[in-house]
Amino acid sequence: MAQVIETQVAVLGAGPGGYAAAFLAADLGKKVALIEAGPKPGGTCLNVGCIPSKAVLHVAKLIQDAKEAAHFGVKFGDPKIDINLVRGHWQNVVSTLSTNLGRLCDARKINFVQGIGKFTSPNTIEVEGKGTVKFEQCIIATGSSPAKPPSFNLPTDRIMDSTGALKLQDIPGKLLVVGGGYIGLELGFVYASLGSKVTVVEMTDGLLPGADRDLVVPLNRRLESIFHKIYLKTKVAKVEDTSKGIKATLEGPEVTEKEPVFDRVLVSVGRRPNTGNLGLDKAGITLDAKGFIPVDEQRRTQVPHIYAIGDVAGEPMLAHKASYEGKIAAEAILGEPSVYDVRAVPAVVFTDPEIAWCGLTENEANARGIEVKRVRFPWAGSGRAMTRKRTEGLTKLLVDPKTERILGVGIVGVDAGEMIGEAMLAIEMGASARDLAMTMHAHPTLSETIAEAAESVFGHPTHAMPKKA
Amino acid sequence: MATEVKLQALKENVEVVEVNAVKVSVGDTVTAGQALMEVQADKAALEVPAPSAGVISQILVKTGDSVKIGQSIFVIDANGSPSAAAPAAKPASAPTAAAKPSAPVPVAASKPAVTPAVAQTIALATHQDDKITPASPVVRRMARELGVELSMVPGTGRHGRISEEDIRAFVQNRGAGANGGGTGISVPALPRFEDIGPVEKQPMSAIRKATARQMNLSWSIVPHVTQNDLVDITDFENFRRSESKGPKFTITAFALKAAAVLLQEFPVFNSSVDMQNNSIIYKKYYNIGVAVDTENGLLVPVIRDVDKKSIAELAVELTSIAERARQRKLDSKDLSGGTFTITNLGGIGGTGFTPIVNYPEVAILGISRGRLEPVVYKGEITPRLMMPLSLSYDHRVIDGAAAARFTRRLAEMLENPYQLLIHA
Numbered sequence A: 001m002a003q004v005i006e007t008q009v010a011v012l013g014a015g016p017g018g019y020a021a022a023f024l025a026a027d028l029g030k031k032v033a034l035i036e037a038g039p040k041p042g043g044t045c046l047n048v049g050c051i052p053s054k055a056v057l058h059v060a061k062l063i064q065d066a067k068e069a070a071h072f073g074v075k076f077g078d079p080k081i082d083i084n085l086v087r088g089h090w091q092n093v094v095s096t097l098s099t100n101l102g103r104l105c106d107a108r109k110i111n112f113v114q115g116i117g118k119f120t121s122p123n124t125i126e127v128e129g130k131g132t133v134k135f136e137q138c139i140i141a142t143g144s145s146p147a148k149p150p151s152f153n154l155p156t157d158r159i160m161d162s163t164g165a166l167k168l169q170d171i172p173g174k175l176l177v178v179g180g181g182y183i184g185l186e187l188g189f190v191y192a193s194l195g196s197k198v199t200v201v202e203m204t205d206g207l208l209p210g211a212d213r214d215l216v217v218p219l220n221r222r223l224e225s226i227f228h229k230i231y232l233k234t235k236v237a238k239v240e241d242t243s244k245g246i247k248a249t250l251e252g253p254e255v256t257e258k259e260p261v262f263d264r265v266l267v268s269v270g271r272r273p274n275t276g277n278l279g280l281d282k283a284g285i286t287l288d289a290k291g292f293i294p295v296d297e298q299r300r301t302q303v304p305h306i307y308a309i310g311d312v313a314g315e316p317m318l319a320h321k322a323s324y325e326g327k328i329a330a331e332a333i334l335g336e337p338s339v340y341d342v343r344a345v346p347a348v349v350f351t352d353p354e355i356a357w358c359g360l361t362e363n364e365a366n367a368r369g370i371e372v373k374r375v376r377f378p379w380a381g382s383g384r385a386m387t388r389k390r391t392e393g394l395t396k397l398l399v400d401p402k403t404e405r406i407l408g409v410g411i412v413g414v415d416a417g418e419m420i421g422e423a424m425l426a427i428e429m430g431a432s433a434r435d436l437a438m439t440m441h442a443h444p445t446l447s448e449t450i451a452e453a454a455e456s457v458f459g460h461p462t463h464a465m466p467k468k469a
Numbered sequence B: 001m002a003t004e005v006k007l008q009a010l011k012e013n014v015e016v017v018e019v020n021a022v023k024v025s026v027g028d029t030v031t032a033g034q035a036l037m038e039v040q041a042d043k044a045a046l047e048v049p050a051p052s053a054g055v056i057s058q059i060l061v062k063t064g065d066s067v068k069i070g071q072s073i074f075v076i077d078a079n080g081s082p083s084a085a086a087p088a089a090k091p092a093s094a095p096t097a098a099a100k101p102s103a104p105v106p107v108a109a110s111k112p113a114v115t116p117a118v119a120q121t122i123a124l125a126t127h128q129d130d131k132i133t134p135a136s137p138v139v140r141r142m143a144r145e146l147g148v149e150l151s152m153v154p155g156t157g158r159h160g161r162i163s164e165e166d167i168r169a170f171v172q173n174r175g176a177g178a179n180g181g182g183t184g185i186s187v188p189a190l191p192r193f194e195d196i197g198p199v200e201k202q203p204m205s206a207i208r209k210a211t212a213r214q215m216n217l218s219w220s221i222v223p224h225v226t227q228n229d230l231v232d233i234t235d236f237e238n239f240r241r242s243e244s245k246g247p248k249f250t251i252t253a254f255a256l257k258a259a260a261v262l263l264q265e266f267p268v269f270n271s272s273v274d275m276q277n278n279s280i281i282y283k284k285y286y287n288i289g290v291a292v293d294t295e296n297g298l299l300v301p302v303i304r305d306v307d308k309k310s311i312a313e314l315a316v317e318l319t320s321i322a323e324r325a326r327q328r329k330l331d332s333k334d335l336s337g338g339t340f341t342i343t344n345l346g347g348i349g350g351t352g353f354t355p356i357v358n359y360p361e362v363a364i365l366g367i368s369r370g371r372l373e374p375v376v377y378k379g380e381i382t383p384r385l386m387m388p389l390s391l392s393y394d395h396r397v398i399d400g401a402a403a404a405r406f407t408r409r410l411a412e413m414l415e416n417p418y419q420l421l422i423h424a
Helices: A016-027 A043-048 A050-072 A083-107 A162-166 A182-194 A213-226 A319-333 A362-368 A383-387 A416-428 A433-437 A448-458 B106-110 B137-145 B164-176 B206-221 B234-242 B251-265 B311-326 B400-415 B417-423
Strands: A004-012 A032-036 A111-114 A117-121 A124-127 A131-140 A144-146 A174-178 A197-201 A229-231 A235-241 A246-251 A264-267 A271-273 A306-308 A347-349 A354-359 A373-378 A394-399 A406-413 B002-006 B016-022 B035-041 B044-049 B054-059 B066-068 B072-077 B224-232 B271-274 B279-282 B288-290 B292-294 B297-299 B340-344 B363-367 B371-377 B380-394
Touching (some): A004 A016, A004 A111, A004 A124, A016 A032, A016 A043, A016 A131, A016 A319, A032 A131, A043 A050, A043 A083, A043 A162, A050 A083, A050 A182, A083 A111, A131 A319, A174 A182, A182 A197, A213 A229, A213 A394, A306 A319, A354 A416, A394 A433, A394 A448, A406 A416, A406 A448, A416 A433, B035 B206, B137 B164, B206 B297, B224 B400, B234 B251, B234 B400, B251 B288, B251 B311, B251 B340, B251 B363, B251 B417, B288 B311, B292 B311, B400 B417
Parallel strands (some): A004 A032, A004 A131, A032 A111, A131 A306, A174 A264, A197 A229, B288 B340, B340 B363
Antiparallel strands (some): A117 A124, A124 A131, A144 A271, A347 A354, A354 A406, A373 A394, A394 A406, B002 B072, B016 B035, B054 B072, B224 B380, B271 B279, B292 B297, B363 B380
């Protein structure tokens, strides 16, 4: 029982940040212990986040596409949905991926220590049922959990967080989604496509607070036809568990039915860093006001041999940010001059249409008084968008007015998430609008909209009406 | 109506200042032009006057804060009373202009808050830092590995885009130090001292930073040589001490006069080097900086037109300017425009040192403590009071023979103080 596992590097948490850090540290020659509460590596992203949600979103998009096919002269009947098989699809994906991760872990001779770990000193972590891990350096990567305001704490599984919603226990007749952020919209979209009547309640005056409004408009329009209701500037004052379902008291300017009853409620109002029960005080680490672990540009905490990455180290809480930071921390442990010095972080909302952006947003440019030139290419000018009958999209570039350097990119439209990679590369490489325009883009693809938007920075895009003299 | 007062540009290339003292309190009635606070900009202490009359309703800074140009510092109510819950001080956490919701007033922003002679609009947007310098991630990493500050590297690509070759070229040039090319050196990462033993980290004061920057610049640009000599000041000291009336005649006061005479005799010591145009600029004015040790750090106030002033006048001015330096009362004019520098460590001791030339000047005189030494004087070994001189010079324009002559002539003048009287 009192086993002591001695290691050079201990990584606490095996999500996309933790395992990326552990793998790299091992590849660079360190003896690594990877401590994880779950049975296999993967974390929120793989088990109850990015991957399962995208698996079910794929199914949802298929259902929507089949409906749209009627416009092209192909009619399918109403879908017959076997919810167990839908759930099985994502579970298969997750199981394959986590098995593979386990193999990658073993191949690197990483000591996977399964159990809940807590610091007992600046150099030891007690792992429940496994003993003490004694380390020289440590990377904290314990991630985050869905936030649940106390008013939603009723003893019923009808009130779900994102993890509960992914369980797909049934297709509720009426679903209330609390919070119009990306998690609420993605899962709301899934349930609406499966057949639920979805009501979304958002406290601010628009869906996806923080995203540029012109990108949200086309999504908003489509969601209005897919969702039953979208209530903005509205809050859920109270929820009650009744025999008929969850009775919710809604307060907002457009609310007509004051106390509707729902079969299920999804609470998606944000996520909180998992920093509360780690024994961080024993390690000598204090949290900031929001519960994050303060770190420097190498992701080092105030205890020099302990690093923190991913959701525990601050916003944005995104898997790709976590794995990027994980590699920085691993290299820092090896004494390399790596720092988190990115010029853009991509964000993707996997609804249909998708919204993706990176670098400077228009909101941010306005708030910080940064002068930018904004160019937009509406997808009505894209042949590829027309072939798919999805011309509601928009590609927007924010460029430095003097140097025409790309500072930010925002895209709304089908497959926007797949297009943001080019934008990321452009920003990191310091490319100018002319660089993008002079890079040949395959025809006919949606990526051409980036080149055409870039052309309009300094001249005339081929597929836009010329400006009158 | 409440007017938010923002810190205006005070001095060229100064973006952050330190607050020395806040001179008003909440509730005070101020007139336009009245000093609100005193700040330290590089080495100069400057006053920030009120842009308009009114009542101070909020003070947003406190002594010791670092304040950025454009940051809000006070709220003045033109006709009102102080707001009830006025916070005494807020931490200066680099707020952006747009982050403050309280009424910004364009009038205050467009009015220079200091005398036009000093106030210069600084185009902050042109300030380059690594975040906006165009370079790919690989190039940025390479710069970090080589300890290169990216914004110092001239990019050869379109709109200054920096390539790997640019970094390599920059590193090679900085090794050669051809023409001030060494200024971009940023030192590689320090070892982690805290892993070795307990440490304490303290931010540099504004004066320390300015000194570090200037010394770094001088050291990397100027090829230094130091000429040492000894001057017999026995007679001089008798003469000096006999003068009990009038101002305090220090060695430095005499050295100032002697230097001014010699700078006219040896014009190259009063020059600057222009490597860009392969020319030497001879200055026809003789402003000499005097290093003053203050509790806040080293300051070098400049005494102007030394050639036109008597030793008595110089002695008076020296005393007053040193005092103002200690009280942090120097303005930027007091600290600029020097053509030569004297640094006298004799009050502390030592037998010699290597002063660093105060670029773009080309020479600096160091003085150490005089002491009795056995000297062959008039054929006999006699105790004489000998004072070491250390003249550091820029070997690009001054050769060893010239420096030896300059130092010897200086010694002769101090050995025979009556010579000086001819010029005084």
